[in-house]
Amino acid sequence: MFDHLDADIVIWCDGEREKVDAVILATGYRTELDYLAAGDALDSQGRPVHRGGVSTTVSGLG
Structure with a gap:
């Protein structure tokens, strides 16, 4: 998730x-x-x- 927005810039939690x-x-x-x-x-x-949204058990599933 992002930390905050500044106009059209997203500032991520790591800066x-x-x-x-x-x-x-x-939500919901x-x-x-x-x-x-x-x-x-x-x-x-x-x-x-999965790892990073890619299945580790089913080939081609993401």
Whole structure:
């Protein structure tokens, strides 16, 4: 998450600055991954098995 905004610049928590065109904030969503339950994409508690958003158990799944 970012630390704050300054006009069209995002200031990240590490102090890095980045010019952006838009910031989209979304809240109130819940993860629904039932469609992945049949494969090996989820751990025993229903969480995705991944590194950086890329599955470590299912080739090509991100």
